[in-house]
Amino acid sequence: MAHSNDRAVWLKGPQAVCSAPPAGNGKAWRLVLLGAPGVGKGTQAELLAERLGSCHLSTGDVFRAARSLPAEERSPALNEAIACMQRGELVSDETVLSLVRERSTCLKCRGGFLLDGFPRTVPQAEALDGLLKELGVGLDAVVNYDLPIEAIVARLGGRRTCSQCKAVYHVTARPPRQEGVCDHCGGELIVREDDRPEAIRVRMETYERSTRPLIDYYAAKGLLRTVSAEGSVEEILERTLSALRVEAR
Numbered sequence: 001m002a003h004s005n006d007r008a009v010w011l012k013g014p015q016a017v018c019s020a021p022p023a024g025n026g027k028a029w030r031l032v033l034l035g036a037p038g039v040g041k042g043t044q045a046e047l048l049a050e051r052l053g054s055c056h057l058s059t060g061d062v063f064r065a066a067r068s069l070p071a072e073e074r075s076p077a078l079n080e081a082i083a084c085m086q087r088g089e090l091v092s093d094e095t096v097l098s099l100v101r102e103r104s105t106c107l108k109c110r111g112g113f114l115l116d117g118f119p120r121t122v123p124q125a126e127a128l129d130g131l132l133k134e135l136g137v138g139l140d141a142v143v144n145y146d147l148p149i150e151a152i153v154a155r156l157g158g159r160r161t162c163s164q165c166k167a168v169y170h171v172t173a174r175p176p177r178q179e180g181v182c183d184h185c186g187g188e189l190i191v192r193e194d195d196r197p198e199a200i201r202v203r204m205e206t207y208e209r210s211t212r213p214l215i216d217y218y219a220a221k222g223l224l225r226t227v228s229a230e231g232s233v234e235e236i237l238e239r240t241l242s243a244l245r246v247e248a249r
């Protein structure tokens with residue numbers, strides 16, 4: 001399935017129009033992807049979006065897209081969010097939740113959704129439950145990717161991200177066809193500011209303190225599917241599909 005959706009509503013806000021919204025044939029998968037920073041959630045989300053037709057909704061991508069807005073178009077809350085992200089700290093629940101609520105049409109998208117990087121705290125997860133209830137949709141599963149910390153740090157050290165479409169590469173494990181250039185849109189590949197060693201340390205500590213408790217939260221609801229994130233991206237994709245009981249092609 002071709003994945004040409006530009007996620008405009010999610011990345012730019014409700015005034016935008018998606019260029020190619022998911023077609024909505026077959027099951028609309030509604031998933032949360034959990035796991036430590038750098039475990040490979042964004043990479044798997046891209047592949048799952050192609051395979052399942054669901055839209056990849058990353059809160060980190062929204063903040064990174066907002067950073068390229070002219071200063072006069074950024075609210076004080078958005079400037080504070082961008083500063084938090086650069087330090088590797090979490091953006092406040094209030095800011096994240098208002099951003100997600102503004103984009104709630106994406107949660108009702110006929111193709112389904114893959115939430116990546118949200119929720120990240122128990123209050124965010126509770127708020128998501130309330131929002132989905134209001135919208136009349138439910139989660140199918142929460143995929144928790146698991147990997148030892150040394151492997152995660154190696155993944156973050158080699159990451160390159162497209163400055164335009166946000167596609168994710170790795171210098172050795174997932175290189176682009178042409179060095180420094182995105183395969184999808186030709187955009188420039190850059191190193192994320194929060195992939196500096198001091199920001200990585202803060203992000204890992206924050207994950208342990210604020211996000212890891214979500215594993216128990218979703219296990220208690222019977223939604224958790226833990227998947228090993230070791231091996232190639234294709235192996236992890238197959239493990240994920242099998243955990244979701246999606247039939248092989």
Ligand code: AP5
Nearest residue numbers: 037038039040041042043060085091117155159169170173
């Ligand atoms: P966000 O953008 O969500 O970042 P993150 O959670 O830190 O996750 P990453 O994007 O770093 O990693 P990933 O798991 O997606 O891994 P990837 O696929 O890129 O958030 C950024 C910031 O925004 C936060 O720190 C916070 O400030 C703020 N924020 C966002 N949401 C928030 C929220 N809800 N609440 C509060 N604050 C929020 O893979 C990593 C690398 O590994 C890549 O180079 C990839 O090519 C490579 N790789 C992937 N798979 C493999 C493999 N199998 N083998 C080898 N290499 C691989």
